[in-house]
Amino acid sequence: MRLIGRYASPFVRRVAITMQHYDLPYEHVSLIPFGETKQTLAKINPIARVPVLELEDGEHLFDSAAILDYLDSLVEPEQSLVPTEGFARRTVLSHLAIELGIMDKLVSVLYECHFRPKEKWHRPWIDACEKQIGDGFSWLNHQLSGKWLSGETMSQADVSLAVFWSFGCAKRPGFFGRLDCPRISELTDRLADTAPFKNTPPEMEPLATNYTGTSTR
Ligand SMILES: N[C@@H](CCC(=O)N[C@@H](CS)C(=O)NCC(=O)O)C(=O)O
Known part of the structure; x- marks a missing residue:
């Protein structure tokens, strides 16, 4: 599986931590959802947001909640971080x-x-x-x-x-x-x-440049 998005995004990070907690191996693609890489992301996700989880067959899952729901289905019910009922x-x-x-x-x-x-x-x-x-x-x-x-x-x-x-x-x-x-x-x-939290440090760069291309800070 490929997890697309930087750990600086809390939505990406909670997915990454969950994958590591479940011992599910993944490749991390650290893509910024703003600026130059937005167009690359738009080819994968119509609204150009992270996280995206790419499955082995090329299927893409969008939104951390939907991704987490899928991950829960890959582990035994008693291991799931969301109780089943x-x-x-x-x-x-x-x-x-x-x-x-x-x-x-x-x-x-x-x-x-x-x-x-x-x-x-x-x-x-x-x-x-x-x-x-x-x-x-x-x-x-x-x-x-x-x-x-x-x-x-x-x-x-x-x-x-x-x-x-x-x-x-x-x-x-x-x-x-x-x-x-x-x-x-x-x-x-x-x-x-x-370990899952230590292994996923948020990247330190600023959030992004703004839509006009210059930083507002
Ligand atoms: N509800 C979404 C929120 C995802 C989200 O807000 N991602 C941000 C990064 S933290 C993003 O991609 N923002 C770019 C944009 O909205 O244009 C989820 O849980 O995955």
Whole structure:
């Protein structure tokens, strides 16, 4: 299998970590979904986004959630990071829904500040998004009362939470530093010490150039 997209993308990274956790070998194609490589990506994914997973027969899977669902089907049910049924499954999917909703808002803020000139930033929109981000993480921090978000073993909601939290801390250290989420920080630090997380360090280059080709930072 070929995983297309940089580990700097939290959506790519959660797929990569899951593949390594499942011991599924893959070739990593570190493609940037902006700038010069966007057209290359558009030949694979009609909306030119990462991650894309290319299967051995050439089939392409799009969107990290769809890819993760496929990966879960490759392992034994008890090994799957998303429980196969019942309350356990519903709980993990609900946690993931909140995490992905938070990421929608975080990406909105990042794109607002990265792709628009500073004088055009719309502060009320940024504030509204940041409120939802803060409230979402605060709720998740409260849910995290034991070692894992739910159940006795690590789930995809734990993996994704650690990936998303560390992404946010790296991108907006000031804002994330003000969020009071010690349990999420502890989970993130604990998972950062495991091989799949260590093997997938986000690339350090800036997000991208903007659509006019010059950096706004
Ligand atoms: N819902 C998608 C989100 C993927 C996503 O936002 N990818 C970003 C990189 S982090 C991307 O490719 N952005 C380029 C674009 O949207 O033009 C998923 O879970 O895979």
